[in-house]
Amino acid sequence: MKAVGYRTRGPADVLVDLSVADPVPGAHDLLVAVKAVSVNPVDYKVRTFESPKAGEAKILGWDVAGVVVDVGPDVRMFQRGDEVFYAGAMDRPGANSEVHVVDERIVGPKPRTLSFEEAAALPLTSITAWEILFDRMRVDLAKDGTLLVIAAAGGVGSILIQLARQLTRLTIVGTASRKESADFARKMGVHYVIDHRRPFIESMRELGLPSADYVAALTTTPESLPWIIDVLRPQGHVNFIDNPAIGVMPFKPKSLTISWEMMFTRSLYQTDDIIEQHRLLKKVATLVDAGTVVTTLTRIGGPLTAENLAAAHGHLESGQSIGKTVLTAIPR
Numbered sequence: 001m002k003a004v005g006y007r008t009r010g011p012a013d014v015l016v017d018l019s020v021a022d023p024v025p026g027a028h029d030l031l032v033a034v035k036a037v038s039v040n041p042v043d044y045k046v047r048t049f050e051s052p053k054a055g056e057a058k059i060l061g062w063d064v065a066g067v068v069v070d071v072g073p074d075v076r077m078f079q080r081g082d083e084v085f086y087a088g089a090m091d092r093p094g095a096n097s098e099v100h101v102v103d104e105r106i107v108g109p110k111p112r113t114l115s116f117e118e119a120a121a122l123p124l125t126s127i128t129a130w131e132i133l134f135d136r137m138r139v140d141l142a143k144d145g146t147l148l149v150i151a152a153a154g155g156v157g158s159i160l161i162q163l164a165r166q167l168t169r170l171t172i173v174g175t176a177s178r179k180e181s182a183d184f185a186r187k188m189g190v191h192y193v194i195d196h197r198r199p200f201i202e203s204m205r206e207l208g209l210p211s212a213d214y215v216a217a218l219t220t221t222p223e224s225l226p227w228i229i230d231v232l233r234p235q236g237h238v239n240f241i242d243n244p245a246i247g248v249m250p251f252k253p254k255s256l257t258i259s260w261e262m263m264f265t266r267s268l269y270q271t272d273d274i275i276e277q278h279r280l281l282k283k284v285a286t287l288v289d290a291g292t293v294v295t296t297l298t299r300i301g302g303p304l305t306a307e308n309l310a311a312a313h314g315h316l317e318s319g320q321s322i323g324k325t326v327l328t329a330i331p332r
């Protein structure tokens with residue numbers, strides 16, 4: 001099959017068009033014809049830091065919408081012809097290829113009302129956002145409170161805002177530093193926008209909000225770390241998803257809870273509750289089809305070729321991306 005990947009780690013121009021052996025589905029796997037893929041920061045981070053095994057190419061791409069073309073013998077939930085969306089597993093090849101194999105327990109039914117491109121924008125970030133809100137922060141659906149989302153207009157922020165707005169009673173404050181990112185965050189449902197370049201507590205107080213109960217720290221810098229501690233109320237909760245160098249002692253005086261989200265944990269460790277990712281994707285698909293949640297697709301980067309994928313990586317690496325960029329299937 002055709003694929004896009006790299007043989008030597010490095011900048012975006014290491015990506016090349018490849019021809020590799022077709023994958024064979026294992027017992028619980030679906031074989032999926034890839035119709036659209038989305039790009040995420042994990043793609044350029046792996047491309048930059050992870051060398052392929054000697055003599056092999058590494059294929060990236062963990063955000064897919066496609067059609068099931070074959071199933072392993074123990075598959076129970078899907079059949080040939082089903083339209084699906086999923087993120088996949090980090091310890092298996094990515095989906096920047098014509099066909100792809102994935103464990104059915106981390107796959108959801110594609111939202112019926114979306115195109116493949118619109119659907120491919122959603123799975124990785126929806127899993128991340130859902131797990132942050134409901135598995136890590138365990139937000140109480142019946143309680144009021146304030147949630148600060150740092151990097152609100154990015155891939156994760158734009159779906160997290162929607163889920164929080166639709167499913168919780170939280171007041172949502174999102175950071176965005178440009179007019180276009182602020183506008184997009186508002187469109188996705190934040191109540192208020194503040195600039196991430198100012199101490200959060202100052203902007204929050206100007207809005208009449210004394211503190212945050214929860215902070216979804218989707219992008220953290222050495223400068224913003226103390227601002228997170230300042231803005232949280234005593235006994236508040238911060239969730240990190242990027243790679244900040246944090247020491248835990250500054251979080252002690254307020255008895256703050258720190259949690260981590262890594263959306264590949266369940267697949268990487270084959271946890272007992274791995275099927276929760278299937279369930280949450282199904283719920284997201286239902287919300288989309290009910291018109292409650294919308295796709296976060298903002299750019300289509302053309303068909304999946306090394307050249308187009310490198311451009312999509314470059315756009316994301318600029319740190320200026322809004323919503324999600326998607327590429328369509330590999331040209332035949």
Ligand SMILES: NC(=O)c1ccc[n+]([C@@H]2O[C@H](COP(=O)([O-])OP(=O)(O)OC[C@H]3O[C@@H](n4cnc5c(N)ncnc54)[C@H](OP(=O)(O)O)[C@@H]3O)[C@@H](O)[C@H]2O)c1
Pocket residue numbers: 040041042124125128150151152153154155156157175176177178181182196218219220221240241242243261262263264316319320321322323
């Ligand atoms: N652990 C996990 O499971 C997991 C899952 C998904 C993503 N991640 C990680 O989470 C991070 C965010 O992912 P993403 O897909 O949302 O990224 P993204 O789409 O690239 O985020 C882009 C947004 O970040 C904002 N931004 C840039 N620099 C900022 C800063 N210094 N402070 C605050 N906001 C800033 C920009 O808005 P402005 O206009 O406001 O600058 C931009 O709109 C990445 O590091 C990614 O690798 C982790």
